[in-house]
Amino acid sequence: MTATAYDPIAFHDGLVAHGLIVPAGVQGIFGRGPVFEDILERFDRMVLDIGKSDGAQAMLFPPTIDRSIIEKTNYMESFPHLVGAVYSFFGKETESRKMAEQVKAGESWGDHLSMTHVCLNPAACYPVYPTFTGTVPAEGRLVTLVGWVFRHEPSIEPTRMQAFRIREYVRCGTPEQVVQWRDMWLQRGVQLLESLGLPARTDVASDPFFGKGGKMLATNQVDQQLKFEVLVPVISQEKPTAVCSFNFHQDKFGQAFDIRTPDGAVANTACLGFGLERVVMALLQTHGFDPGTWPESVCRKLWA
Amino acid sequence: MTATAYDPIAFHDGLVAHGLIVPAGVQGIFGRGPVFEDILERFDRMVLDIGKSDGAQAMLFPPTIDRSIIEKTNYMESFPHLVGAVYSFFGKETESRKMAEQVKAGESWGDHLSMTHVCLNPAACYPVYPTFTGTVPAEGRLVTLVGWVFRHEPSIEPTRMQAFRIREYVRCGTPEQVVQWRDMWLQRGVQLLESLGLPARTDVASDPFFGKGGKMLATNQVDQQLKFEVLVPVISQEKPTAVCSFNFHQDKFGQAFDIRTPDGAVANTACLGFGLERVVMALLQTHGFDPGTWPESVCRKLWA
Numbered sequence: 001m002t003a004t005a006y007d008p009i010a011f012h013d014g015l016v017a018h019g020l021i022v023p024a025g026v027q028g029i030f031g032r033g034p035v036f037e038d039i040l041e042r043f044d045r046m047v048l049d050i051g052k053s054d055g056a057q058a059m060l061f062p063p064t065i066d067r068s069i070i071e072k073t074n075y076m077e078s079f080p081h082l083v084g085a086v087y088s089f090f091g092k093e094t095e096s097r098k099m100a101e102q103v104k105a106g107e108s109w110g111d112h113l114s115m116t117h118v119c120l121n122p123a124a125c126y127p128v129y130p131t132f133t134g135t136v137p138a139e140g141r142l143v144t145l146v147g148w149v150f151r152h153e154p155s156i157e158p159t160r161m162q163a164f165r166i167r168e169y170v171r172c173g174t175p176e177q178v179v180q181w182r183d184m185w186l187q188r189g190v191q192l193l194e195s196l197g198l199p200a201r202t203d204v205a206s207d208p209f210f211g212k213g214g215k216m217l218a219t220n221q222v223d224q225q226l227k228f229e230v231l232v233p234v235i236s237q238e239k240p241t242a243v244c245s246f247n248f249h250q251d252k253f254g255q256a257f258d259i260r261t262p263d264g265a266v267a268n269t270a271c272l273g274f275g276l277e278r279v280v281m282a283l284l285q286t287h288g289f290d291p292g293t294w295p296e297s298v299c300r301k302l303w304a
Numbered sequence: 305m306t307a308t309a310y311d312p313i314a315f316h317d318g319l320v321a322h323g324l325i326v327p328a329g330v331q332g333i334f335g336r337g338p339v340f341e342d343i344l345e346r347f348d349r350m351v352l353d354i355g356k357s358d359g360a361q362a363m364l365f366p367p368t369i370d371r372s373i374i375e376k377t378n379y380m381e382s383f384p385h386l387v388g389a390v391y392s393f394f395g396k397e398t399e400s401r402k403m404a405e406q407v408k409a410g411e412s413w414g415d416h417l418s419m420t421h422v423c424l425n426p427a428a429c430y431p432v433y434p435t436f437t438g439t440v441p442a443e444g445r446l447v448t449l450v451g452w453v454f455r456h457e458p459s460i461e462p463t464r465m466q467a468f469r470i471r472e473y474v475r476c477g478t479p480e481q482v483v484q485w486r487d488m489w490l491q492r493g494v495q496l497l498e499s500l501g502l503p504a505r506t507d508v509a510s511d512p513f514f515g516k517g518g519k520m521l522a523t524n525q526v527d528q529q530l531k532f533e534v535l536v537p538v539i540s541q542e543k544p545t546a547v548c549s550f551n552f553h554q555d556k557f558g559q560a561f562d563i564r565t566p567d568g569a570v571a572n573t574a575c576l577g578f579g580l581e582r583v584v585m586a587l588l589q590t591h592g593f594d595p596g597t598w599p600e601s602v603c604r605k606l607w608a
Contacts, residue, residue, distance in 0.1 A: 022363065022435055024365060024369065024370055024431050024434070024435075025369075025370030025372060025373070025434060026369075026370045026371075026421050026422055029366055029368055029369065029370065029422060030366075031363050031364060031365045031431060031435070032363070032364040032365075033362075033363065034361075034362040034363075037362070037364055057338075058337075058338040058341070059326065059335050059336070059337065059338075060335060060336040060341055061328060061335045061336075062333055062334075062452060062466075062467030062468075063366075063367040063368075063424075063452050063467065064333055064367075064388070064424070064454060064466065064467045065328065065329075065330075065333065066328055066329030066330045066333065067330075068329060069329070071407050071410075074404070074407075074408075076393075076400070076403055076404050076407045076413070077400075077404040077407075080393040080395075080400045080403060080404070080416075081392070081393055081394075081400075082392070083392050083393055083417070084368075084390045084391070084392060084420070084422075085390070085391045085392070085414070085417055086388045086389070086390060086391075086424060086454070086456075087388070087389045087390075087391050087414075087417075087419075088385070088386070088387055088388060088389070088456040089380075089384040089385055089387055090385075091384075092515075093514070093515035093516060093517070096380075096381075096384045096385075096514060096515060097517075099380055099384060100378070100380050100381040100384070103375050103378075103380045103381075104378075106375075108419070109380070110389070110391075110418060110419035112384075113387070113389055113391075113419075114414060115391075115412070115414035115417075116388070116456055117330050117458070118330055118333060118388075118466065120367075120368070120390060120424075127328050127335060130328070130329060131326055131328075131335070148366060148367050148452065150368060150390070152390075152392040152420055154421070162366075162368065162422065163366030163367065163368045164366075210397070210400060211396075211397035211400060212397060213397070213401075
């Protein structure tokens with residue numbers, strides 16, 4: 001029996017009522033309670049266990065990244081509406097006093113700030129690519145990390161967050177190495193989610209590119225099968241939620257950050273990411289708000 | 305024998321050379337390698353173990369918070385130079401194309417963005433206070449969390465970060481409850497750091513308030529002994545680094561978020577935070593870049 005028969009608002013309210021999430025004043029920004037975090041950490045450990053023998057290099061980056069990564073990857077061409085650029089105050093004391101008065105009066109004060117050199121990270125993998133610059137070894141590179149990502153899309157719908165965590169794997173090498181690895185993980189991802197009692201299925205997908213020009217980019221992405229998702233119903237049975245996403249970038253990041261394979265060719269990259277909060281929500285919707293009542297087979301896998 | 309005799313630049317370069325941190329293009333923003341993260345997690349677990357019997361409620365918040373928290377707490381009066389406000393693009397396709405061209409041409413493009421409803425979190429505890437609104441129980445409230453915080457102060461000096469994590473405890477109740485709790489943790493903090501072979505000492509301190517008016521605020525803070533720090537030499541023997549900070553806010557947050565004790569008085573709050581990256585750096589400076597060569601007594605405590 002599902003928690004709220006896929007009703008998004010009832011699901012949000014149920015998450016709050018059970019202390020799983022804590023409202024924090026802005027849509028898509030909320031606190032996580034200890035039970036939510038426990039499920040999230042256990043699932044993350046399951047992913048790491050599956051990938052253990054692949055020998056991925058572990059890294060961790062802050063939620064803020066070098067703005068030039070956004071600029072070099074043409075992010076503002078594809079997703080300007082989702083960006084989070086960090087602004088700060090560079091003025092002197094007189095101006096700061098005026099600004100503080102405006103803040104107190106409830107007036108707008110944004111004109112006093114200017115752009116810094118950092119942006120919020122829009123995808124956990126972005127800070128990894130610049131570390132690949134140069135020639136990668138013959139077997140390529142494989143990195144894993146968890147990162148907080150930001151997308152400016154406030155929504156009451158709980159799976160549509162402004163801030164969330166992704167467990168990501170990043171692969172770099174020849175097109176064959178990268179695609180073979182992506183296909184292996186597509187299978188692993190579905191198996192993992194099914195083993196937790198989730199009705200998962202894969203599909204070809206496209207990114208939420210901006211504007212009319214973006215529709216062409218999306219069509220192209222689908223035609224070339226560059227993006228796959230693993231979907232599980234969370235807030236709709238007809239439109240299941242992407243809980244895991246697989247992106248083959250071809251040589252986009254290789255070009256942007258001058259990454260090469262030993263034969264001198266521009267390297268290809270792919271990444272995959274489990275949306276950790278979304279997986280937790282999929283489990284809570286499918287099995288109920290109280291993990292104490294979940295099927296024993298699911299609990300045994302998570303809390304083994 | 306220390307790692308670099310407290311030389312800040314040599315220490316930064318040593319952290320990079322040993323794969324402990326990974327440069328990421330902007331000062332104060334860097335990746336963390338697996339050894340760095342392992343030490344950090346082990347230390348964090350030691351802190352949690354010490355506080356275990358206090359029954360703190362666990363929470364977790366994203367690195368981005370409701371902008372109104374910054375506004376209600378007068379952050380822009382005290383620390384305008386450190387703020388990180390999140391801006392995004394709200395325009396249409398024509399403007400977005402112009403912006404994308406400016407990005408490609410290496411021109412400034414910040415004028416196309418506007419303020420969103422979120423800011424970067426400047427102190428792990430900030431999102432906790434609004435959850436206390438109302439009347440707290442007679443025994444008060446106690447919350448623990450780890451959070452990414454942001455301060456706009458780019459620096460090559462490795463302990464001066466733009467993004468870092470704090471293990472924080474937040475206490476709310478009567479002035480007596482709060483101060484007694486703060487004093488207990490001051491002792492615990494020094495003992496914990498000393499048990500890891502760190503030459504720790506406490507001192508009264510002040511926040512880096514902005515401008516000339518800020519000097520008065522800082523003097524007042526010291527006179528009233530509202531802020532204490534635990535200091536350990538990391539990049540200077542004469543000016544040791546604050547690795548743990550204790551702040552007694554009196555009724556500041558109680559006023560801002562309408563928090564009361566059962567007798568109807570405005571509640572007092574205090575918080576303490578271990579700067580997790582700074583503690584790791586203190587250990588690496590004090591005992592050397594390779595944990596394999598650290599004193600056995602230290603390793604036994606961390607990796608017990």
